[in-house]
Amino acid sequence: MKFVILLFALSLAALATAQHASSSHLVCYYDGNSYVREGLSKLHTNDLEPALQFCSHLVYGYASISQTSNKLVSPNDKLDLDIGAGLYRTVTGFKKKYPHLKVLLSVGGDRDEVDPDNNKYLTLLESANARIPFINSAHSLVKTYGFDGLDLAWQFPKNKPKKVHSGIGKFWKGFKKIFSGDFVVDEKAEEHKEEFTALVRELKNALRPDGYLLGLSVLPNVNSSLFYDVPAIVNNLDYVNLHAYDFQTPERNPEVADFPAPIYELNERNPESNINFQVQYWLNNHCPATKINVGIAAYGRAWKLTKDSGLTGLPPVVETDGVAPAGTQTQKPGLLSWPEVCGKLPNPANQHLKGADGPLRKVGDPTKRFGNYAYRSADDSGENGIWVGYDDPDTAANKAAFVKSRGLGGVALVDLSFDDFRGACTGDKYPILRAIKFKL
Numbered sequence: 347m348k349f350v351i352l353l354f355a356l357s358l359a360a361l362a363t364a365q366h367a368s369s370s371h372l373v374c375y376y377d378g379n380s381y382v383r384e385g386l387s388k389l390h391t392n393d394l395e396p397a398l399q400f401c402s403h404l405v406y407g408y409a410s411i412s413q414t415s416n417k418l419v420s421p422n423d424k425l426d427l428d429i430g431a432g433l434y435r436t437v438t439g440f441k442k443k444y445p446h447l448k449v450l451l452s453v454g455g456d457r458d459e460v461d462p463d464n465n466k467y468l469t470l471l472e473s474a475n476a477r478i479p480f481i482n483s484a485h486s487l488v489k490t491y492g493f494d495g496l497d498l499a500w501q502f503p504k505n506k507p508k509k510v511h512s513g514i515g516k517f518w519k520g521f522k523k524i525f526s527g528d529f530v531v532d533e534k535a536e537e538h539k540e541e542f543t544a545l546v547r548e549l550k551n552a553l554r555p556d557g558y559l560l561g562l563s564v565l566p567n568v569n570s571s572l573f574y575d576v577p578a579i580v581n582n583l584d585y586v587n588l589h590a591y592d593f594q595t596p597e598r599n600p601e602v603a604d605f606p607a608p609i610y611e612l613n614e615r616n617p618e619s620n621i622n623f624q625v626q627y628w629l630n631n632h633c634p635a636t637k638i639n640v641g642i643a644a645y646g647r648a649w650k651l652t653k654d655s656g657l658t659g660l661p662p663v664v665e666t667d668g669v670a671p672a673g674t675q676t677q678k679p680g681l682l683s684w685p686e687v688c689g690k691l692p693n694p695a696n697q698h699l700k701g702a703d704g705p706l707r708k709v710g711d712p713t714k715r716f717g718n719y720a721y722r723s724a725d726d727s728g729e730n731g732i733w734v735g736y737d738d739p740d741t742a743a744n745k746a747a748f749v750k751s752r753g754l755g756g757v758a759l760v761d762l763s764f765d766d767f768r769g770a771c772t773g774d775k776y777p778i779l780r781a782i783k784f785k786l
C-alpha cells in the first residue's frame with residue numbers, strides 16, 4: 347500500500363514538473379508578407395501547421411495605422427480581410443485545431459514604413475483624441491476576426507548605431523565618429539513615454555472586459571529607457587517580447603561586421619547591445635521575469651567583405667562594404683533566412699563549387715555567448731566576400747537555455763517564415779523552433 351502511495355506521489359510530482367516545463371511561452375510571429383513572396387520563401391498558411399503544436403502564441407503582423415483616421419487598419423485588405431480567404435480569419439481559425447493557441451494581431455513592426463519626420467506612431471500618441479479611434483478600431487478588429495488580443499510593435503525612433511570597433515589604422519576615423527556631437531533620438535521622448543503609458547492603460551481598459559490580451563513587442567534598437575515607463579505599463583501588459591537582435595546590421599554598420607544578436611556584451615563600447623542587458627533593464631525596472639520573452643531572429647545578417655577585410659573572418663571584421671547580395675529565396679540584400687544560410691554552409695551539393703556558389707567556412711560558438719558566423723574572404727579581384735552572423739538551432743537553444751536559467755517567461759521567434767519551414771536543411775521542418783521548444 348505504501349508503495350502504491352509513493353508511486354502515486356511520484357507520478358503527481360512528475361506531472362507537476364511536466365506542467366511546469368510546458369508553462370514557458372513560445373511566441374511565434376507570422377508576417378503576412380511572407381504569404382505574398384514568390385517561390386520557396388512563400389509561407390502558405392498550410393505550411394504553418396507543423397509549427398503550431400509548438401507555439402503558445404501566434405502573433406500575426408502587421409496591421410498599420412491610417413494617418414487620416416488614426417484607425418487600426420490592414421495595409422492589404424485583400425490579403426487580410428477577404429471573406430473566406432483572408433488571413434485574419436485563417437490564422438484565428440487555427441484555434442479550433444490548436445485550442446491552446448492564443449492568436450494576436452500586431453500593429454507596427456519595422457515593416458510598416460514610417461516617415462521619420464512625421465512618424466504617425468508618435469503623432470497618434472500626442473493627442474488623446476487621436477487615441478480614441480485607434481483604441482475603438484483595435485478593439486473592433488480583434489473582436490470581429492476572433493483574435494485573442496493586440497500586440498503593440500510600436501515604432502519609436504531608433505538608437506543611432508555606434509561604431510563597433512576601429513582597427514589600428516582606423517582609430518582616428520572611429521574616434522571622430524563617436525564624438526561627433528550628441529545625437530538626440532527624439533526631442534520629445536519624455537512626453538512620448540508618458541503618452542504611451544496612457545495609451546497602454548486606455549487600451550487595456552478597452553480590452554479587459556472581453557478578456558483580450560495586450561502585449562508589447564520592443565523593436566530592435568529602440569531604447570527602452572527613453573520610451574517605456576516600465577513600472578507604469580507592466581501591470582497592463584500580458585507580456586513583453588524583447589526583440590533583442592539586429593544590434594549590428596550591414597545597414598546600420600556598413601563598415602564593420604559583428605555578431606548581430608549576442609547574449610552577452612561584445613565590447614565596452616556597446617554595453618547595451620546584447621540580450622542580457624536588455625533583459626536586465628526590464629527586470630531592474632520591476633517587470634516580472636515571467637512576462638519577458640526573449641526575441642530570437644531566424645535569419646542571419648550578411649555583410650560584403652572586401653580585400654581589406656582580412657582573411658581570418660574573426661569579428662569585428664573591418665572594411666566591409668555594406669549589405670551582401672540577397673539570398674535566392676528571400677531576396678533581401680544583407681538578410682539570409684536560416685535555410686539560405688544552411689545552404690551556404692559546407693554540404694555535399696556545394697563542396698566542389700567555386701566563387702559565389704562555393705561553401706562558406708563555418709565558425710561555431712563554444713562559449714555559447716555570441717552566436718555563429720560563417721564567411722568567405724574576397725577573392726583576388728575583390729569579389730565574392732561575405733560574412734554572415736546568425737543563430738542556428740544550436741545557438742537558438744543556447745538562448746532558450748539562458749531564458750530558462752533566468753526564470754523568464756519564454757522565447758519569441760521572429761519569424762516562422764525565416765525558419766526552415768520546408769525542412770530543406772536536414773529534413774526537419776522548423777528546426778530552430780523545435781530546438782527552442784526542446785530547451786524550454
Ligand SMILES: *[C@@H]1O[C@H](CO)[C@@H](O)[C@H](O)[C@H]1NC(C)=O
Binds near residue numbers: 505572618
Ligand atoms: C538609452 O538612453 C539612455 C538615457 O535614457 C542613455 O543613457 C543610453 O546611452 C541610451 N542607449 C543607447 C544604446 O543609445
